[in-house]
Each structure stands twice: as C-alpha cells, then as structure tokens.
Amino acid sequence: MALLVLLHTLLTLAWLGGYVLLLSKAVQVLHRPRVHRALGRTTGVVVIGFGLGVSGTAGCRSARPRRLPQCEGRALLRAAAQDR
Structure with a gap:
C-alpha cells in the first residue's frame, strides 16, 4: 500500500x-496584449453563454415547470424514459 x-x-x-x-x-x-485581449474576450463569451444557458432552462427545473417550448421537449423525454 x-x-x-x-x-x-x-x-x-x-x-x-x-x-x-x-x-x-x-x-x-x-x-502579450493581443493574447491577453483574446483570452479576456473568450472568457467573456463563455461566461455569457453559460448565463444564457442557465437562464433559458431555469423554469424547466422547478417543481411545476412553466409551459415553455423548450420545456415541452424535455417533459416528453422524461416521460418516455419513465415508460421504459
């Protein structure tokens, strides 16, 4: 050991x-200033993308999901998975 x-x-x-x-x-x-700017911009885009992803799915995860189009597909997938 x-x-x-x-x-x-x-x-x-x-x-x-x-x-x-x-x-x-x-x-x-x-x-280098050019690399530093590129890394800053890339990081900003990634953080904004994560924020948009979270804000777009926040209503689907609650106990009573809202009837949003993006939630409907997930509800159908969950129901199909439970039927198996």
Missing part, C-alpha cells in the same frame, strides 16, 4: 512539475 502512495505522489509531482515548466515558458506569450 505504501508503494502505491509513493507512486501516486511521484506521479503527481511529475505532473505538476510539467505544468510549472510549461507555464514558465508560456508566460512571455500569455502577457
């Missing part, structure tokens, strides 16, 4: 060490 713990520790240290080496080489590229 101790051998497995030691192996796991060594693999984790090697993995994290690889991250450190990779990021230490990439820091010059990541600090």
Whole structure:
C-alpha cells in the first residue's frame, strides 16, 4: 500500500512539475496584449453563454415547470424514459 502512495505522489509531482515548466515558458506569450485581449474576450463569451444557458432552462427545473417550448421537449423525454 505504501508503494502505491509513493507512486501516486511521484506521479503527481511529475505532473505538476510539467505544468510549472510549461507555464514558465508560456508566460512571455500569455502577457502579450493581443493574447491577453483574446483570452479576456473568450472568457467573456463563455461566461455569457453559460448565463444564457442557465437562464433559458431555469423554469424547466422547478417543481411545476412553466409551459415553455423548450420545456415541452424535455417533459416528453422524461416521460418516455419513465415508460421504459
């Protein structure tokens, strides 16, 4: 058992060490203004997309879902799954 713990520790240290080496080489590229703007924009689009996804399905998850078109398909799928 101790051998497995030691192996796991060594693999984790090697993995994290690889991250450190990779990021230490990439820091010059990541600090460029063009890359920094692109990462900021990409992150913004992803966060807005998640927000829209959550807001579009919030009514479907309640105990009494609203009769919205996007909820109807899910209700049919749930009913079909329960019939199996």
